[in-house]
Amino acid sequence: MIHEIWWSLPLTLAVYFAARRLAQWLNTPLLNPLLVSIAVIIPLLLLADISYPRYFQGSKILNDLLQPAVVALAFPLYEQLHQIRARWKSIIAVCFIGSMTAMISGVVIALWLGATPEITASVMPKSVTTPIAMAVAQSLGGIPAISAVCVMFAGVLGAVFGHALFNMLKIIPPLARGLAMGTASHALGTARCAEVDYQEGAFSSLALVICGIITSLLAPILFPVLLRLCA
Structure with missing residues (x-):
């Protein structure tokens, strides 16, 4: 469980930045980085049988940064x-x-x-x-x-x-x-x-x-x- 929680944050960041590079390379709004990240991460979690609460605990810092980002x-x-x-x-x-x-x-x-x-x-x-x-x-x-x-x-x-x-x-x-x-x-x-x-x-x-x-x-x-x- 600790191992799964540990790698959820690096996984999220890696997938997002890869999706961002892909969107910039192909230059199409259909490949929105968030949308692509969701399409990649959800199947991975299902295949690995990891529940959302366990995944969220490892990447909670991203959620905590939402409010400062808005400010x-x-x-x-x-x-x-x-x-x-x-x-x-x-x-x-x-x-x-x-x-x-x-x-x-x-x-x-x-x-x-x-x-x-x-x-x-x-x-x-x-x-x-x-x-x-x-x-x-x-x-x-x-x-x-x-x-x-x-x-x-x-x-x-x-x-x-x-x-x-x-x-x-x-x-x-x-x-x-x-x-x-x-x-x-x-x-x-x-x-x-x-x-x-x-x-x-x-x-x-x-x-x-x-x-x-x-x-x-x-x-x-x-x-x-x-x-x-x-x-």
Whole structure:
């Protein structure tokens, strides 16, 4: 058991950096490093008959670094303060509308598909970063682990298909692309934006933070109202 726990962290890092090199070499968003890492590590764990809790213990440090990583996104924001000051009303409006749309659509679709209130509460914060989503889900009576999966799914979709959709719709301004990606696809979308354009990454990280705050404040109020309306 100690041996298995010990090698989970090196395995995770090795697979991720190999996937990153592959994505850079082939230059396609379909080979998102996180998505490729999941596709490689899960079969390995199943073949080796290693449970997720045992694997997680060995790589827990990566999970602990999530929150500092989100805080580190503040640096690009500092460099874009002049644009933020000039357009703060539009930015707040976009993030508010995006957050409300993400929460309402998640609840309505989940209930329409027959989900229980517990599962619905887990799905509701799908478009904010993982630590916030798990905390919000727990406060609503949801399952944090399911929230984490939903967050990852939304993030991977945005990171893989977001820029192709922007190009198809001819959405060019970095401000619009960054805010849209950060609102819908949180940290994974932000990471993808930062790879494509520095300004996009900055505005995406801004949307990530603002939407996290909005969701944290409004989800406890909105969730029971939506349950009653959709009952």
